[in-house]
Amino acid sequence: MVMVSLFAGVGTFLLIPLISLSGLTEATVKLSLLTPLTEALREHPPAASLGIVLSAYTVVMLGQFALQRTVTIRNVRLMNRFGEDVRLETYRGIMNAEWPFFLRKKKTDLTNALSAELARVIHGTFLVLQVAASSVFMFIQIGLAFWLAPGVTGFVLACGTILAVFSSRYIKKAKALGGQSSSLAQAYLSEITDQLNGMKEIKSNNLIASRWDGYQKLVKKMTTESMGYIQIKSGSDFLYKAASTLFISAFLYVSATMFHAKLDQLLIVVIIFARLWPIFTGLQASLQQLASALPAFVSVTELQEECRRASERLDANAGKIALTYGVECRDVSFRYAGDNGARALEEVNLFIPANGMTAVVGRSGAGKSTLIDVLMGLIRPQRGQVLIDGRQLDQADIQALRNSISYVPQDPYLFSGTMRENFMLAQPNATEADLWEALEFASAAPFVRKLPEGLDTQIGDRGIRLSGGERQRLVLARAILRKPSILIMDEATSALDSENETNIQSALEALKGTMTVIVIAHRFSTIRSADQVVVLDEGRIVQCGSFVQLAEETGGLFQVLLGNQRKLAM
Numbered sequence: 001m002v003m004v005s006l007f008a009g010v011g012t013f014l015l016i017p018l019i020s021l022s023g024l025t026e027a028t029v030k031l032s033l034l035t036p037l038t039e040a041l042r043e044h045p046p047a048a049s050l051g052i053v054l055s056a057y058t059v060v061m062l063g064q065f066a067l068q069r070t071v072t073i074r075n076v077r078l079m080n081r082f083g084e085d086v087r088l089e090t091y092r093g094i095m096n097a098e099w100p101f102f103l104r105k106k107k108t109d110l111t112n113a114l115s116a117e118l119a120r121v122i123h124g125t126f127l128v129l130q131v132a133a134s135s136v137f138m139f140i141q142i143g144l145a146f147w148l149a150p151g152v153t154g155f156v157l158a159c160g161t162i163l164a165v166f167s168s169r170y171i172k173k174a175k176a177l178g179g180q181s182s183s184l185a186q187a188y189l190s191e192i193t194d195q196l197n198g199m200k201e202i203k204s205n206n207l208i209a210s211r212w213d214g215y216q217k218l219v220k221k222m223t224t225e226s227m228g229y230i231q232i233k234s235g236s237d238f239l240y241k242a243a244s245t246l247f248i249s250a251f252l253y254v255s256a257t258m259f260h261a262k263l264d265q266l267l268i269v270v271i272i273f274a275r276l277w278p279i280f281t282g283l284q285a286s287l288q289q290l291a292s293a294l295p296a297f298v299s300v301t302e303l304q305e306e307c308r309r310a311s312e313r314l315d316a317n318a319g320k321i322a323l324t325y326g327v328e329c330r331d332v333s334f335r336y337a338g339d340n341g342a343r344a345l346e347e348v349n350l351f352i353p354a355n356g357m358t359a360v361v362g363r364s365g366a367g368k369s370t371l372i373d374v375l376m377g378l379i380r381p382q383r384g385q386v387l388i389d390g391r392q393l394d395q396a397d398i399q400a401l402r403n404s405i406s407y408v409p410q411d412p413y414l415f416s417g418t419m420r421e422n423f424m425l426a427q428p429n430a431t432e433a434d435l436w437e438a439l440e441f442a443s444a445a446p447f448v449r450k451l452p453e454g455l456d457t458q459i460g461d462r463g464i465r466l467s468g469g470e471r472q473r474l475v476l477a478r479a480i481l482r483k484p485s486i487l488i489m490d491e492a493t494s495a496l497d498s499e500n501e502t503n504i505q506s507a508l509e510a511l512k513g514t515m516t517v518i519v520i521a522h523r524f525s526t527i528r529s530a531d532q533v534v535v536l537d538e539g540r541i542v543q544c545g546s547f548v549q550l551a552e553e554t555g556g557l558f559q560v561l562l563g564n565q566r567k568l569a570m
């Protein structure tokens, strides 16, 4: 940057001897630096001197352009490396954050931070480099200009300072607008994600008018915000241009009429002004843009800090746990952050024997999923302990525990890609036979076999659409492929028809003695063969025993729930 600035300065000021050598004007300006040079040149014939100066000018300018190219490439490389680092660091922070962090955060806010905000931060880095380059350039140019013509340079600097004072309000406005941009982008992403996810409900319940209204209001706000930017930019542009015209006209007028300056003196003023002024204004413009990107820097830094505080610090080399005795909850109580109501779990005491099947039932909101999250170490109970084979679950064991668990959620999640890729991600060493065995287990083999491309069928946005039941079966197959010690199924067969459900039921029964299975189920037909049924109500365990035993306990909640299901079935 220093070299480019020096070359640019020398190139510009070589124009001064050119003016006098060209014979356009009589040389009256005595420039301390250039006087010996112009005098030396005068000893040669005018054509030769002109040639020398022009050659020097060409070499200097070409040198500047070549260096400029290197600087640009280096700046972009620096920006890209920074961009890569900041993207990786932010996302790693998010992935390593503990589960409660995700309960607190809105998903669309994280998406916005990782896309729009990060892009603004990376562009901001480019602006920082640009401001650095402009500052170096400005100082060197000012230095050179002072050396050549202190008076004129002093004048231009005074004008620049006046302008900087006036334009600081534009920088403040740009920063405020930058903050608005961040929150508007968040609101926009949240609105469209919400609406697109719920389009079926919106259309079928005829909610289009109200949703459209909300969307329209947001779009209007975005238009106003973008107009705000243009107002700032055009306002500051106008100020710079008007000021430069006024300053230069006033100076030229005063020089010519009051001090009777000669043409070459006036030309020097114009050259120095023309050289320094764009640097001032460019710097101001970059500072304005940087100010508008600052809120994005702040929000990304805050997000990184929040992730660091919520980091799980898991052991990447943790092995697996082969459960031999069982999992125990001792006096476990849990309340969600910000939830002032009842606890989601209240003094839960429970033993889940290894290699058996435990079913958890209860009304909606009873705390079933919360109990599972505690067992998986996703959330830590505020009171009580979770013991795995008699040992208290601590931070170091959590990774090993998760390596040993396969969890099948209510909403089956498949990655975009082929079915095979989905399976190989879960178990990279799986053989073709392992894959089909898992598919058979989950009653998914018949429908996969019928697909023209079998396991290599694309799923997700660019592939085939699967029914809810097909997705559930594939996710169950993927879970079983990992050969876990503990299989947890949270309403994992809710979308299946009775035939497939019965098949999976038999498959789960066959696992008895080899795998610990924990099932949350609303449909009681799926838990008949469970070794133990746990009934939760308002966060407390109200009953625990075998299916038959609980079905016979008169007045118990299980009997009520079972009765309701029978009525529904009839």
Ligand SMILES: Nc1ncnc2c1ncn2[C@@H]1O[C@H](COP(=O)(O)OP(=O)(O)OP(=O)(O)O)[C@@H](O)[C@H]1O
Pocket: 103, 336, 337, 339, 344, 362, 363, 364, 365, 366, 367, 368, 369, 370, 371
């Ligand atoms: N992220 C959360 N923040 C605050 N409260 C929550 C959160 N998740 C669940 N709850 C509350 O905790 C209680 C237990 O919820 P949980 O999801 O464990 O119930 P559940 O028995 O699994 O319900 P369902 O059968 O409907 O899935 C409920 O009252 C619920 O409102």
